[in-house]
Amino acid sequence: VSTQSTGRKRCDCWTAECGWCSDEKCRVSHDLTDTSSQGISVTSPIKWVNLNTVFFFDGNGDMIGSFRFNRKGIFLTGCVKCRTPRPLPLGDQGLFDWSVAFEGSELVLYISGEEHWRQELVGECAERYSDIQEFAFGDIGCDGVWYEVEGQMESGSHFTDNDTCGSECAE
Numbered sequence: 001v002s003t004q005s006t007g008r009k010r011c012d013c014w015t016a017e018c019g020w021c022s023d024e025k026c027r028v029s030h031d032l033t034d035t036s037s038q039g040i041s042v043t044s045p046i047k048w049v050n051l052n053t054v055f056f057f058d059g060n061g062d063m064i065g066s067f068r069f070n071r072k073g074i075f076l077t078g079c080v081k082c083r084t085p086r087p088l089p090l091g092d093q094g095l096f097d098w099s100v101a102f103e104g105s106e107l108v109l110y111i112s113g114e115e116h117w118r119q120e121l122v123g124e125c126a127e128r129y130s131d132i133q134e135f136a137f138g139d140i141g142c143d144g145v146w147y148e149v150e151g152q153m154e155s156g157s158h159f160t161d162n163d164t165c166g167s168e169c170a171e
Contacts, residue, residue: 005041005147011158013055013136018158021055021063021136025156028148032056032102032132038152039101039108040135044144045094046071046111053138054100058131065128066138067100069109074117076107079125095143102129 011018011026018026032040040054051068058064065077074080098111105126109117121129137146148155 004150005038006150007043007145007147011136011156012138012140014053014138018136021138023156023158024061024134025158027057027134027136027156028159029134029154029156030132030149030152032135033130034152038149039099039110041097041099041147042137042140042144043095043097043146044140046096046098048072050139051075052098052140055136055138056129056132057134057136059133061134064132067107068139074109076119076121076125076129078128079121080107080119102132 013021013023013026015026017023021027030040042052044052046052046069048071051070053066053068055066056064065079066075067077068075096111097113098109098116101108101110103118105122106118106120107129108115108119137144140146148159
């Protein structure tokens with residue numbers, strides 16, 4: 001399995017063009033709960049109000065829920081709602097490298113290479129998020145870039161250098 005990754009322009013799926021995330025062309029196929037998964041890595045601003053959002057889908061293409069966070073809080077649909085555990089350092093350009101990954105039954109958020117938050121999912125919550133086969137982005141900003149891991153991820157056809165999926169980032 002290759003671990004080489006390529007920076008890709010983000011595609012905000014929460015647009016009419018992407019059918020409010022229902023169009024698979026705006027998603028990435030990836031078994032996020034596979035133990036060999038490196039998670040989802042992104043470089044984007046982390047704001048106080050706007051939430052960085054990753055939508056999760058099961059093997060049937062049905063939305064399971066979303067992972068959302070900003071400088072004030074972390075949210076996992078139907079499972080977690082908490083304050084950000086510690087303040088984020090201010091970056092020179094306001095851009096941060098962050099990743100979200102499952103490690104066993106724990107969901108982990110890394111920011112600038114350091115573990116920032118970890119939560120064990122149990123019961124219904126663990127079951128709900130145990131079969132993530134696709135993900136999509138919302139609200140990671142026009143400067144946002146995500147990293148496609150070769151051999152683990154396959155992005156939909158809207159992930160091109162000049163397609164912003166109908167978002168306000170169109171050039």
